[in-house]
Amino acid sequence: MKVVHTPLHALHDGGMELHRGELVPCFEMPSRVDHILGALTRDGHAIQAPRDHDDAILERVHDPAYLAFLRGAWAEWRAEGREGFMLAGAFPARGLRRDIVPTGLHARLGYYSFDAGSPIVAGTWQAARAAAHCALTAADLVAAGERSAYALCRPPGHHAGRSTMGGYCFLNNAALAAQRLRDAGFARVAILDVDYHHGNGTQEIFWERGDVPFASIHGDPNTEYPFYLGHADERGAGAGEGCNHNFPLPRGTTWPEYEATLARALEALAAHAPDALVVSLGVDVFEGDPISQFKLAAGDFRPLGARTAALGLPTVLVQEGGYAVAEIGENVASVLATFA
């Protein structure tokens, strides 16, 4: 399978996240990519660099004002004489207004965020932009006739909404890939999100659209991040009514229940008769993941991939989470092997 990768991801490094009352180095770290790249190279996948895309294409999915904020945030931070990393500390949550974009830097940082776990550092914009280009390039490859392609995106993307960052995500790579496939002529592009955490950003972006049905299998948001989206009663609205399919599962879920749920998710997507597929490929459903609570074994990733590949659709796989760094390469490689 063609693999799209750029070392620019490593520019996003050095930030910390607020985790259970402590600032800790982000679980989402550059070495994740090294392990994936190692396993995919060993397996003989063809690695290629992303094609550069004009920033205007990002506006197909994201709010221009949000993009402008991301692009300039670090320079504003430095202009205030600050160093380290940017981390939002106050948010337009319950009881507060969401209808005014405030002018101050810290106010805007919180306005565009929903957690204190997604640090912006000097290279974040460049890395996020490069990750988006990986996803767009993989979509271009599939649009050009490849049966499948894999975008080794970092930072990940599925938590990023039209104008929100969070969960280590800034630009929604999977949403950009899906939109790219739509723009290339595919009539209906399904998105399957198998990351442990609900793909709240992707859901939000396509909530009112019927042309990009979305299904997500994830930890129950009652206890699992992102907490405030991902319930089964979220079905879409307007033209997207009935096109959103959430499958929250309890902590400790193992392969038999996961497999049955995956079958339901794939069936739900197939019912929309898609002609292309995007997979938000988080491998944090793995039992060894340090911040996730499903119990899939390494050997379960191959059938997970095989069931998905059996849809028989042109497919773009986009890397999302997975924080068991030593095993992440094998787990991703297992999925990709089933598409080859």
Next chain:
Amino acid sequence: MKVVHTPLHALHDGGMELHRGELVPCFEMPSRVDHILGALTRDGHAIQAPRDHDDAILERVHDPAYLAFLRGAWAEWRAEGREGFMLAGAFPARGLRRDIVPTGLHARLGYYSFDAGSPIVAGTWQAARAAAHCALTAADLVAAGERSAYALCRPPGHHAGRSTMGGYCFLNNAALAAQRLRDAGFARVAILDVDYHHGNGTQEIFWERGDVPFASIHGDPNTEYPFYLGHADERGAGAGEGCNHNFPLPRGTTWPEYEATLARALEALAAHAPDALVVSLGVDVFEGDPISQFKLAAGDFRPLGARTAALGLPTVLVQEGGYAVAEIGENVASVLATFA
């Protein structure tokens, strides 16, 4: 003036706040009380302990489920084997649902919070409850005939909404005092909030009520905390339509402009013909405050108090912010002197 104080406030100590990408000790610290108490003792004010009130009275202003959360949060945290302090990290902000109270501890912590700056420690509930009792006791004193009384509340309260904590605040002491005065027979209780930061919690609690008109003079939320409330166009709703008066002012505001604005705020409140007054007394409008940006001099607090006292209403003064610790006692004492 009668001053209500309890040393129990000191149980709320040891937490840190996320401030500009760093965890730092809270600017809101126990020694603030020592300085205030020193100045007020010197000035001959009579210090008394709060009367204990049943927790049910807190439900006059706060959501019972929120109170249950605050009451049990630390025990839940410890039951997970955690130490240190609790600090929310993810929030139901833009793009996310606010209509479901999640079951998990960390999910609930974020659900009930709007910032990563209000740590819960072992003694937080006991201290917040004691601060509320100070405010209630001061209200009882005024209801019993005192012309004025001062509640030395810590933690402060005006950022706490019906079911939200933030800005160092857990229980809304000023709102509880106002409600107590209403329940004691005062027909219309005005609240004047002179803290540098908008009293978003108080505004929210009385937003749809005509019996507790609210006026706040504060830093422009475009750049100043709490960022997402406090604009001049917020006028109240329903029975409270026209009863909410916000006066955001720019950074660097000095006494002449402040005084003119205070006159407008007092005039707006007087138009509602209140028969009692609660003052949310933050003294972080002081030029030496480390996290605020107005430039009132120490000598401006006496006229600030005198203008307010000139309303001629039975008045409960409730301590809110003020982080120039060495000067906080003098500044509070200057205001209280004008009510004596």
